[in-house]
Amino acid sequence: MENGAARPVIVAIDGPSGTGKSSTSKAVAAQLGLSYLDTGAQYRAITWWMVNNSIDLDDPTAVAAVAAKPEIVSGTDPAEPTITVDGTDVAAPIRTQEVTSKVSAVSAVPEVRARITELQRSLAASAEKGIVVEGRDIGTTVLPDADLKIFLTASPEARAARRSGELKGVDVHATREALIKRDAADSSRKTSPLAKADDAVEVDTTDLTLQQVIECVVTLVEEKRTAK
Ligand SMILES: Nc1ncnc2c1ncn2[C@@H]1O[C@H](COP(=O)(O)OP(=O)(O)O)[C@@H](O)[C@H]1O
Numbered sequence: 001m002e003n004g005a006a007r008p009v010i011v012a013i014d015g016p017s018g019t020g021k022s023s024t025s026k027a028v029a030a031q032l033g034l035s036y037l038d039t040g041a042q043y044r045a046i047t048w049w050m051v052n053n054s055i056d057l058d059d060p061t062a063v064a065a066v067a068a069k070p071e072i073v074s075g076t077d078p079a080e081p082t083i084t085v086d087g088t089d090v091a092a093p094i095r096t097q098e099v100t101s102k103v104s105a106v107s108a109v110p111e112v113r114a115r116i117t118e119l120q121r122s123l124a125a126s127a128e129k130g131i132v133v134e135g136r137d138i139g140t141t142v143l144p145d146a147d148l149k150i151f152l153t154a155s156p157e158a159r160a161a162r163r164s165g166e167l168k169g170v171d172v173h174a175t176r177e178a179l180i181k182r183d184a185a186d187s188s189r190k191t192s193p194l195a196k197a198d199d200a201v202e203v204d205t206t207d208l209t210l211q212q213v214i215e216c217v218v219t220l221v222e223e224k225r226t227a228k
């Protein structure tokens, strides 16, 4: 660019649960001085609000009717990502089993997706140096013009082992079944399902360390920046 400043770089990282999206995205963003957005946290936040307000989650019309009500604010500093709903810090309560088991139903509702997608695009557009956005439909729907798209995968066994390592005392088999069920729901919904964009680079993380995945993505971003 004329003034020598790098143009903002937009990186989309998608994939199923436990493939390493959050850890990789946060580290890559921190290393490259970019913003970071966890879009799963936004879907969890709106789900938390629906549960708290006793909305009937089996009724998509009821969910759609209130989709615009909660104010969801994401802080995009990778060193300290934050998420609030109507001013309340919900970073911890959005990770409960209850929210995890209900988030797929809420995030399948088109009005919910339209609302959250708009928030995501506006955050990406205002990130001065660029942003790493992770989720399920970032490369396909939210930011189809991203400079780099990554699709992370890993075997269900590796993903379940990683997740049950986080949730102390939770059985690996039960975790594996729950992950597979959630992936199936997220991949089969009508509106912007979990999918690899045609132009995404697929990285199988089953036999890679987190550090190796981070290095791989940083290298890909730097290659794109040089080519820009
Ligand atoms: N390549 C990897 N090897 C081993 N553990 C990993 C790897 N990538 C991530 N993890 C661990 O797996 C867990 C899930 O990772 P996370 O980044 O939350 O995945 P996702 O965002 O895709 O659900 C975390 O505890 C993380 O530290």
Ligand SMILES: Nc1ccn([C@H]2C[C@H](O)[C@@H](COP(=O)(O)OP(=O)(O)O)O2)c(=O)n1
Pocket: 016, 017, 018, 022, 039, 040, 041, 043, 044, 103, 104, 107, 108, 134, 135, 136, 137, 138, 182, 186
């Ligand atoms: N871009 C996105 C991100 C998440 N979702 C939905 C589907 C996921 O099951 C939930 C939760 O996502 P999250 O990334 O927090 O899930 P995990 O950390 O992988 O367990 O949100 C979505 O529909 N679209």
